[in-house]
Amino acid sequence: METLFTPRFTLTPLAEHDWPFFLQLRQDDEIMRYMAEVAPEAAIRVLFDQRLQPWVPGAPQPLDFIIRAHGSDTPLGNIGLRHGDEGPAVAEVGYTVAVAAQGRGIAGEALQALCEFAFRQTGIRTLKAVIVAENGASARVLEKNGFQRVAVLKANYTLNGHTYDDWVYQLSREA
Known part of the structure; x- marks a missing residue:
């Protein structure tokens, strides 16, 4: 899998040496x-090992990248996509940024690169994201990258004993 570049960041495919960072994110x-x-x-290790498997467009196997500033070994976040039940032309995106690195536009810049890759190098025609409605920061990242909210799933997600609405966002490839 190729490495992606943005003006400030390098997105490298998830690798075994990323395990400590992946664990840190998912325990935060x-x-x-x-x-x-x-x-x-x-x-968490099972999830990590699944994401280390080679990505095949259209298969349910996720594709994950680690985000780093150019020339740095310090991971700042991760971003990826995966296909669901809607076929190979649709994929869901997801991202996380370490707390210390949040608020610097990292997720937005990485998302733009991932969208360009998905539309240019794969058969993906539509990207989706499903977020908890209270996650305003993620909603802003999606909207700044052209995603539009297409659905509200009422009382769709239970997390730590609380039930939340989910917002579904979508971005389609231009014909």
């Missing part, structure tokens, strides 16, 4: 508050 209550309950390390 601040980051996970809109994603999922913090899982035990063994369960």
Whole structure:
């Protein structure tokens, strides 16, 4: 899989040496508050190992990248996509940024590069994102990248004993 570049960041495919960072992100209550309950390390390792598998466009296997500033080994976040039940022309995007790196436009810049890659190099025609409605920062990242909210799923997601609405966003490739 290729490496992606933005004006400020390098997005490299997830690799075994990224395990400590991946674990750190998924054990951080601040980051996970809109994603999922913090899982035990063994369960996080299973998720990581699944994401290390080679990506094949159209297959359910996710494609993950680690985001770093150009010339730095320090990971700042991760971003990726995966196909769901809607076929190979549709993929869902997701991203996380380390708490210390948030608020600097990292997710937005990385998302732009991922969208360009998906539309240019794969058969993907539509990208989607599903976020917890309370996640205003993620909504702003999506909207700045041209995603439009296309649905509200009422009381769709239960996390840490609370039920939330989900917002569904979509961006389609220009014909």
